[in-house]
Amino acid sequence: MNGHEAVERTRRDYDNVAELYDSMVSQGDDVTGTLTTAMINAFAGLVHAGGSDGAVLDAGCGPGQWTDHLDRGGTRAYGIDLSPAMIAIARQYRPDLRFEIGSMLHLDAPDQSIAGVLAHFSLIHTPPDLLPGVLAEFARVIEPGGSLLIAAQITDTPGADGWIPYDHKASPAYLWSLDALTEQLRAHDFTEFGRMRIAAPAPGKPPAGYLLARQGPYLSESADD
Ligand SMILES: C[S@@+](CC[C@H](N)C(=O)[O-])C[C@H]1O[C@@H](n2cnc3c(N)ncnc32)[C@H](O)[C@@H]1O
Numbered sequence: 001m002n003g004h005e006a007v008e009r010t011r012r013d014y015d016n017v018a019e020l021y022d023s024m025v026s027q028g029d030d031v032t033g034t035l036t037t038a039m040i041n042a043f044a045g046l047v048h049a050g051g052s053d054g055a056v057l058d059a060g061c062g063p064g065q066w067t068d069h070l071d072r073g074g075t076r077a078y079g080i081d082l083s084p085a086m087i088a089i090a091r092q093y094r095p096d097l098r099f100e101i102g103s104m105l106h107l108d109a110p111d112q113s114i115a116g117v118l119a120h121f122s123l124i125h126t127p128p129d130l131l132p133g134v135l136a137e138f139a140r141v142i143e144p145g146g147s148l149l150i151a152a153q154i155t156d157t158p159g160a161d162g163w164i165p166y167d168h169k170a171s172p173a174y175l176w177s178l179d180a181l182t183e184q185l186r187a188h189d190f191t192e193f194g195r196m197r198i199a200a201p202a203p204g205k206p207p208a209g210y211l212l213a214r215q216g217p218y219l220s221e222s223a224d225d
Pocket of ligand 1: 007010011014025059060061062063064066080081082083086102103104105119120121122123125126
């Protein structure tokens with residue numbers, strides 16, 4: 001499967017499961033939800049600390065629950081997703097927010113126009129050879145000093161290139177280690193700010209990882225010691 005076919009496959013697969021996915025998201029898991037919310041709020045906090053009044057992009061937003069969360073918390077946000085069915089659901093929940101069909105591989109945004117990008121379990125389906133292109137797009141659109149939060153199922157035992165295939169229920173996917181993802185980010189001038197690992201929910205299932213990064217070097221105005 002080439003890159004274009006892989007992306008089309010992901011679009012089709014998520015169109016087919018969009019309603020089921022939305023109902024699973026609505027049921028949620030309280031413990032994981034608390035950790036996730038804390039990390040997404042930290043991402044929003046980092047965006048605001050940077051003093052930007054730009055919007056953040058929820059890239060691969062699915063039914064838009066985190067776009068909604070960010071907006072309710074006072075962070076301007078919009079979502080894009082490959083899947084028209086996902087975007088239709090997101091628009092039903094929040095017709096007042098901007099949700100567009102689009103691909104992370106070619107973002108429809110000017111250079112340095114976005115305060116931050118949230119990629120919440122949406123990079124896992126990107127074939128590994130296309131991941132640098134997606135991160136280059138994030139680096140292109142995020143303002144200097146802007147923020148990036150990546151969440152993904154991860155592996156603690158990656159292959160030589162930093163990833164292994166993942167037998168995901170919805171669509172072919174890939175597990176990276178947090179260290180390998182950080183290396184990839186570094187190659188695109190992102191600096192890791194913090195990370196979180198959530199234990200596997202059941203035997204045989206992967207853990208989840210969160211990586212919070214900043215575009216450019218990690219500089220704090222008060223860090224003079
Ligand atoms: C597991 S769901 C996550 C949805 C949502 N972010 C969440 O946290 O529930 C993955 C989503 O990423 C989208 N996606 C995958 N690859 C994408 C790409 N290259 N560009 C845009 N969306 C993509 C899929 O269509 C799907 O809606």
